[in-house]
Amino acid sequence: MISVPNTSALPLTFLGPEGTFTEAALLQVPGAVDMERIPSTNAASALAKVRKGEAFAAMLPIENSIEGGVPATLDAISNGLELRILHEVVVPVSFVLVAPAGVTLADITAVGTHPHAWAQTRDWFGEHLPNAAHVPANSTAAAAHSLVAGTDAFQAAVCAPLVAEQTGLNILAAAIEDNIGAVTRFILVGQPGTLPEPTGADKTTLAIPLPEDHPGALMAILEQFASRGVNLSRIESRPTGQFLGHYIFSVDVDGHVRDARVADALRGLHRVSPGMRFLGSYPRADRQEPLIRSYNSDAAFGEAADWVDSLL
Numbered sequence: 001m002i003s004v005p006n007t008s009a010l011p012l013t014f015l016g017p018e019g020t021f022t023e024a025a026l027l028q029v030p031g032a033v034d035m036e037r038i039p040s041t042n043a044a045s046a047l048a049k050v051r052k053g054e055a056f057a058a059m060l061p062i063e064n065s066i067e068g069g070v071p072a073t074l075d076a077i078s079n080g081l082e083l084r085i086l087h088e089v090v091v092p093v094s095f096v097l098v099a100p101a102g103v104t105l106a107d108i109t110a111v112g113t114h115p116h117a118w119a120q121t122r123d124w125f126g127e128h129l130p131n132a133a134h135v136p137a138n139s140t141a142a143a144a145h146s147l148v149a150g151t152d153a154f155q156a157a158v159c160a161p162l163v164a165e166q167t168g169l170n171i172l173a174a175a176i177e178d179n180i181g182a183v184t185r186f187i188l189v190g191q192p193g194t195l196p197e198p199t200g201a202d203k204t205t206l207a208i209p210l211p212e213d214h215p216g217a218l219m220a221i222l223e224q225f226a227s228r229g230v231n232l233s234r235i236e237s238r239p240t241g242q243f244l245g246h247y248i249f250s251v252d253v254d255g256h257v258r259d260a261r262v263a264d265a266l267r268g269l270h271r272v273s274p275g276m277r278f279l280g281s282y283p284r285a286d287r288q289e290p291l292i293r294s295y296n297s298d299a300a301f302g303e304a305a306d307w308v309d310s311l312l
């Protein structure tokens with residue numbers, strides 16, 4: 001079940017329309033099938049529904065194994081009213097090329113799809129349709145739906161196989177992804193309040209502005225993790241938008257804020273970068289437990305705190 005139960009009866013939202021990989025991810029959250037689910041056009045509008053109390057939580061893509069972070073999601077969760085990640089889901093991604101009846105490969109001069117899907121099928125297009133232009137869409141399914149609505153901006157779309165079934169579009173080519181076995185990671189984002197319980201295999205997500213631009217500023221951030229034995233599973237920088245060269249580091253670390261080593265690292269980080277945002281601690285989709293040295297265990301932190309207290 002969702003790591004934090006929805007007692008509000010509010011709907012869930014997702015990057016839509018029907019048939020996106022994001023919807024498939026949401027449907028993997030136990031209990032979500034029985035809840036009302038409303039599509040959103042993009043990450044910002046999905047999170048606006050959560051921030052305004054119109055949705056309990058929003059499912060969004062955050063990271064792909066080939067193309068990396070999803071900037072729209074990273075920016076939308078790092079700015080604006082604070083939010084919390086409650087749950088993560090990892091979904092295998094495989095793409096098909098679809099077109100309305102009568103369209104053949106030879107007719108295609110432009111292809112609509114999400115930029116992440118285009119990036120994951122670049123080699124296939126290089127080989128089969130090297131002159132086709134990419135028309136960016138809000139999602140893979142949105143591109144397919146606009147084909148059905150009769151867009152003249154592109155003749156074909158790259159989307160999930162399910163969308164071909166849902167829309168009745170023809171599949172011109174299947175499994176066109178360049179890397180078999182690619183996966184996308186999705187996050188369910190809700191309001192701050194309840195914190196998922198630690199499971200022993202958790203992840204914590206942070207948005208850390210670089211406090212002052214001086215040599216070693218990033219090192220000062222990273223050493224907070226290193227000295228407490230906290231492993232990073234993702235780190236990337238996103239511009240704050242304030243001025244050139246001003247960045248926020250978006251980071252995932254192994255562990256839960258209720259783990260003493262993670263809490264201690266957060267204390268250190270708050271001193272170094274007081275504008276840091278805690279974006280949640282939630283169970284890892286792969287259930288993999290981190291390797292923790294005995295001197296970084298909860299017991300070792302507790303014993304060390306008691307020892308200092310005994311000196312005072």
Ligand SMILES: O=C(O)C(=O)C[C@]1(C(=O)O)C=C[C@@H](O)C=C1
Pocket residue numbers: 015019020021022023061064070093114116117138139140141184
């Ligand atoms: O467009 C979709 O279907 C999505 O769910 C978005 C998204 C992404 O942003 O990465 C999800 C998975 C695929 O990697 C391509 C697109």
